[in-house]
Amino acid sequence: MPANSWTPIHVLNTDILLSIFTMNADIFSDRHAIHTTRITSQVCRQWRDLMLDTPSLWARLLDMEALYYISAHEWWNELIRRSRDAPLWIRAYSALHANRTDRSKHLRQLFIDIIHGNWHRIQKLYIDDHYSGFGLSLAMLCFPAxxxxxxxxxxxxxxAHAENHDQKRxxxxxxxxxxxxxxxxxxxxxxxxxxxxxxxxxxxxxxxxxxxxxxxxxxxxxxxxxxxxxxxxxxxxxxxxxxxxxxxxxxxxxxxxxxxxxxxxxxxxxxxxxxxxxxxxxxxxYNIRELAQEIQRKLISVFNIFTDYVERYLQANIFNAIHICYWSNCSISVGMQNCVSGRMPAQFVPSAAQHFTFKSG
CATH class of the missing domain: 3.80.10 (Leucine-rich repeat, LRR (right-handed beta-alpha superhelix))
Incomplete structure (x- = not known):
């Protein structure tokens, strides 16, 4: 589509455009990042040339889940080609692809090829699920990164399991x-x-x-x-x-x-x-077969350390709000909103609080 020089968006300079394109090419915050970037590159010749000349945009789009739904296998390789030597962002999630279809096998092979052939380029690597078909092996990570x-x-x-960590391994x-x-x-x-x-x-x-x-x-x-x-x-x-x-x-x-x-x-x-x-x-x-005294001893040791930390925190900070949430069968949480920090006597701390909320269940 030809660019209309009078359209406001075409008045934006290159730096602003690239900033917008880069924000939209984030696979970790937008699962549609690949689709958005592809259609953006087809808006006009100016944008297309600019985007094709920015390898880092394409290098951030290696989302295996999104690629799974792109029909043309050639596009997978095209994405790698457009990224050139830019640092790679890779996200892999394959719970939807547990069945071994031809497509999932091809995508799995693409993932392995990217890892093996471009390990030195990877900047962000995120494998969502340990049941993932894109799981890593230790051997894949034993190279400089x-x-x-x-x-x-x-x-x-x-x-070995941590219980046996003193054993030679x-x-x-x-x-x-x-x-x-x-x-x-x-x-x-x-x-x-x-x-x-x-x-x-x-x-x-x-x-x-x-x-x-x-x-x-x-x-x-x-x-x-x-x-x-x-x-x-x-x-x-x-x-x-x-x-x-x-x-x-x-x-x-x-x-x-x-x-x-x-x-x-x-x-x-x-x-x-x-x-x-x-x-x-x-x-x-919790193990209901454990002795009640043993459970109590372990929990008290945690509680004592936690309360000691809270006490030191209260002595070192001025705050204007306290929020306590207590659930008798599972948890207690204490939240404080600071207005300024500084050493002060513990006895003066409560007078600084202006708001107090308590929830229980």
């Missing part, structure tokens, strides 16, 4: 120890074997799951001292034969724990977090 910034996926279990260095740009690591089902890998110190966000024992988890956290976001799910105690180290995470802003009470208490007891950090704890895994 110079561009990788964000990673999220499930790896087949290759190491095969050590395979992920990313061959080289991922200088990596800021987010959420590879579930795999323990980071090289706990001295230099890329750990650059991480801003990490997720640790039940593959980790307490010692391995603390070793990784010790190396990742710049963390701002930590999620721990189902960490197990493991066999603790010697005292555990204490780890300081001075930059942590969000700490979320979901799992058993005793590992939670031990992990919190050996982790120093700043007073401004948001702390969320969800305890699971």
């Amino acid at each position: 110079p561009q990788l910034e964000d990673s999220d996926g499930f790896l087949p279990k290759k190491t 095969e050590i395979t260095p992920i990313f061959a120890g080289h991922a200088p740009m990596l800021r987010t690591s959420r590879f579930r089902g795999h323990t980071i074997a090289d706990q001295h890998a230099p890329w750990l110190r650059n991480l801003c966000s990490i997720e640790l799951d039940c593959e980790y024992g307490l010692r391995d988890a603390l070793a990784v956290l010790s190396a990742a001292s710049r963390l701002q976001d930590l999620k721990a799910y189902g960490i197990v105690e493991g066999y603790v034969s010697r005292p555990l180290p204490t780890v300081s995470l001075p930059h942590l802003k969000y700490f979320q724990y979901h799992g058993f009470p005793q590992p939670c208490a031990t992990l919190l007891d050996h982790t120093i977090i700043p007073l401004g950090c948001s702390l969320t704890i969800q305890i699971v895994g």
